[in-house]
Amino acid sequence: MKDKTFLMIPGPTPVPESVMLEIAKHPIGHRSTEFSAILENVYKNLKYVFRTENDVFVYTASGTGAMCAALENLINEGDNVLCLSLGNFGNRWAKIAESRGAVVEKIEVESGQVIDPEVLRKRLAEDTEKKIKIVTLTHSETSTGAANYVKTLCSIIREHGAISVVDGVTSVCAMECKPDEWGIDVLISGSQKGFMIPPGLSFLVANERAWKVYEQCKHPSFYWDWAAYRKSTRANSTPFTPAVNLFVGLNKALEMIKEDGIENMNERHRRHAMALRHAVKAINLELVVKDDKNASHSITSIYPPEGISVPDIRSTLKNDFDIVVANGQNKLKDKIFRMGTLGFVSDRDIITAVGALEATMKKLGHKFEVGKGVKTVIEELNQ
């Protein structure tokens, strides 16, 4: 039987049945009063989930679209942009900044590491002429599973007078992320992650400091233009034809998140990620992110043991247990595998995943005490 796939990749993530049933409805007119009422509810609930008083814009585009929507409304040719990179998605900020003609400088760390706030503080202190206008960073780096100290980093950036632009694609919903309270100037995220709907929508919230920089931007990109989105969002509309079905699904998913409570959702992700991490260690596998406090609560990256390949682990999990986990990206391809515990994931799913991982590793000849992973999960989840 082949129709029982369980996605444990960092996205798309599992979608609740009730959300899929909403998406399955025939599209309605996007300029109708019915759809406007849906948008009103969506925009209101997004402010709750993003913990912000600012408007949250919804783009019909994937997460990278929202990354472009951040930088393409801020950068002029020749601007200095500092990109703090933990991996593939940190590097994407740099590529987008370069595509706009910015002068880009990167602070990079090894896979699994995070940015040391003191390194950032030192670099910015050297920028005595205050040339650095924008600093980009990643909350949860999807390619490694490392998570930055966003609150600290953003406060250092603010002290310097630059704008912080944060990728929250796999953190919003999963990890505590408070743009207003923490002083994140621009925050983006994507739908197929913690939001529990399929890919195709992405989100952006900008504060007044970011708007001041926007006002100096010579050529904001038409499709992403903040001014158009602010005007439409405040009128419970969209500037261009939205992905109607995904919005209807989002409306349902946001209601579920609100009912659950965003703090509870954050805490559940933390418990799941920690239980998975500790189970992985209990079965003698090595984590890419060594320290719990540097770990994403939505993605866990794991090294295969000596002599067992990532493709074998992935295909055994897929063929024997219908569980899909992700390979590493770029230079990490076949070097690590990544398990997502993001969005619509229950305690049962973590037990299932660890049980299947144990069975897989046993089959492939890995040496460990079978059952110890699941035991760890059960004990941790019962805490």
Add this chain to the structure above:
Amino acid sequence: MKDKTFLMIPGPTPVPESVMLEIAKHPIGHRSTEFSAILENVYKNLKYVFRTENDVFVYTASGTGAMCAALENLINEGDNVLCLSLGNFGNRWAKIAESRGAVVEKIEVESGQVIDPEVLRKRLAEDTEKKIKIVTLTHSETSTGAANYVKTLCSIIREHGAISVVDGVTSVCAMECKPDEWGIDVLISGSQKGFMIPPGLSFLVANERAWKVYEQCKHPSFYWDWAAYRKSTRANSTPFTPAVNLFVGLNKALEMIKEDGIENMNERHRRHAMALRHAVKAINLELVVKDDKNASHSITSIYPPEGISVPDIRSTLKNDFDIVVANGQNKLKDKIFRMGTLGFVSDRDIITAVGALEATMKKLGHKFEVGKGVKTVIEELNQ
């Protein structure tokens, strides 16, 4: 009973049940072999529908996104762009070009009119220094229902040595549109139109002449970058996370279009649009586009008779018959109403629509011979 809505707006258009059932499936991983096989089929069938040998790129974005994907890969600051505008969407090309710092000139016509090829020829002849690099135009202008002589206009543009960029949002599938044969350099379209799926995807095809201009573009926009899309498309992949569910629906819809045959689909749209136009005249209503040969085959715009308002016509059609038609846009708001006959529309739907329109106009006190509209449709469709 309120759950029987029939959309006759220019998009979203009706979606076949079998396509909705595909979209309703839980998302699969976008880097899986299963999804790659779907993409292979989608990309192959898009070439058939677009009647091109060039790659057709699919963007996770609405139609305006594909418009940006056209101009943001071609324009450098200071470039001269000539925009041929029939209305709102023709003007959108101009706005996007301006947002990139182009020097924009517009040739505009009254609502319902089309561009006279001789006017274009004359203007280009004056451009003796060949400053005009790009000419934008609209095939079927969604805001008025007028349709340009794209083949003729594009051959004039090519003679001059400029690049033609064509909005085929409401023409591809509905009207004959042959980019390779006609020399359209860049053609874009959107999913919620003739493609019979919900909004959220859009399409772009560019030829070698356009690629030469792309190569001179200093700052192609990252999310729309043609080089990234060409590389991924040829590898049956996507550069960024695609709207998986919409792609799965598109795969099904393209199979239906192929089975129908693109010529048959074009011809059906022509028959429907002409039958509707002639029925509208038969019940003493005035068309915005006077001449059949200037009419879009997907949108028909109609003036309300003296003393009867557009909102009354729209709300009566909605409340009494669950048929949604569109208002005019911008300066045409409440001045015209627009009926879409685009995508998944059958002969029966045209009879239904005209019957309901007759009942509505009778109720609102319009003077005409009741039944003459439906008679016209039946006679024309039986031709």
